[in-house]
Amino acid sequence: MAKYRGPVCRLCRREGVKLFLKGSRCMTEKCAVERRAFPPGQHGQARPRASEYSTQLREKQKLKRTYGILERQFRGIFSKAERQQGITGENLLRLLEQRLDNVVYRIGFAASRAEARQLINHAHFQVNGRKVNKPSFLVREGDVIEVKERSRAILPIASALEGVDGRGVPVWLDLDKANVKGTVRGLPTKEEIAVPVNEQLVVDLYSR
Numbered sequence: 638m639a640k641y642r643g644p645v646c647r648l649c650r651r652e653g654v655k656l657f658l659k660g661s662r663c664m665t666e667k668c669a670v671e672r673r674a675f676p677p678g679q680h681g682q683a684r685p686r687a688s689e690y691s692t693q694l695r696e697k698q699k700l701k702r703t704y705g706i707l708e709r710q711f712r713g714i715f716s717k718a719e720r721q722q723g724i725t726g727e728n729l730l731r732l733l734e735q736r737l738d739n740v741v742y743r744i745g746f747a748a749s750r751a752e753a754r755q756l757i758n759h760a761h762f763q764v765n766g767r768k769v770n771k772p773s774f775l776v777r778e779g780d781v782i783e784v785k786e787r788s789r790a791i792l793p794i795a796s797a798l799e800g801v802d803g804r805g806v807p808v809w810l811d812l813d814k815a816n817v818k819g820t821v822r823g824l825p826t827k828e829e830i831a832v833p834v835n836e837q838l839v840v841d842l843y844s845r
Contacts, residue, residue, distance in 0.1 A: 666693035699834045704733050705750050710773070715843055726836035727827045733804050737764070738772035740782060744810045744819040745801030746794055761788040776821050783818030805829075 649712060688697075701711050701779065718728035733739065739755040741762060747753035754772040762769060763783050764776065776782065784794055806812045809825045827836075 654764040667694050687694075690842075690845075691821070693838045697842055698837050700729075700733065700832070700836070700839060703750075703834070704739060704830055705754065706733075712843075715839075726840045730827060730830050730832065730834075730836055731824055731840065732775065733829055735775040736772065737762070737769060737774040737776060737782070740776050740810065740821070742821075743807055744782065744812050745798055745804070745806055745814075746782075746817075746819075748793065748797045749786060750791055752797075756788075756793060761785055761791070761794070778821055780821045781818055782821070783816070789817045813834065 681762065697711075698807050701707070706714070715725075715729055718725050718732055721728045734743075738750050738757055741747050741753035741757060742750045746762070747756055757772045758770055760768055760770045761784060763785060764774065764780055766781075768785075788794065794817075798817070801812065801814075806819075807825065807829055809821070809823050809829055811820045811822050
């Protein structure tokens with residue numbers, strides 16, 4: 638499967654906000670957005686006038702880059718959000734949050750979504766007692782995500798759990814650190830999804 642392999646700090650600089658793509662580094666003074674708060678490239682410090690289309694495109698790019706999804710997969714998720722009842726933008730955010738790689742990151746088993754995807758691909762997690770190795774798997778209310786017993790001591794998971802108290806766990810998830818497992822208490826509302834994106838602009842872009 639195709640994926641972005643370049644420097645992820647450039648992505649944050651291009652969008653002008655922290656997308657938290659490098660885990661704990663984003664919380665320090667080494668964060669590229671803190672050190673160089675302008676887009677990368679020789680014209681990065683210019684101030685071009687943003688059109689309506691470019692504003693909508695930037696919001697879509699923020700979402701894709703935050704969750705580590707490429708265009709074809711993102712379009713599929715958007716189409717599913719359109720078919721669901723309710724507000725399309727909120728459905729889109731909810732579907733992205735339900736992805737297993739995002740839940741593993743949010744609950745504190747990985748320092749970033751990219752690290753969560755790698756751990757899931759290597760089959761370190763179970764959902765409701767069954768092995769799941771697809772990062773795009775959508776969790777549901779009541780699902781229990783746990784680290785396999787043989788994987789609980791590996792460094793990435795242990796390090797992420799040590800730092801989870803500083804980052805916090807969303808209210809729609811419940812973490813049991815002692816047993817290295819978490820539970821989906823309910824699906825998140827828009828207010829509970831901490832992503833700096835105007836999702837309505839993404840809907841407007843695909844409606845053009």
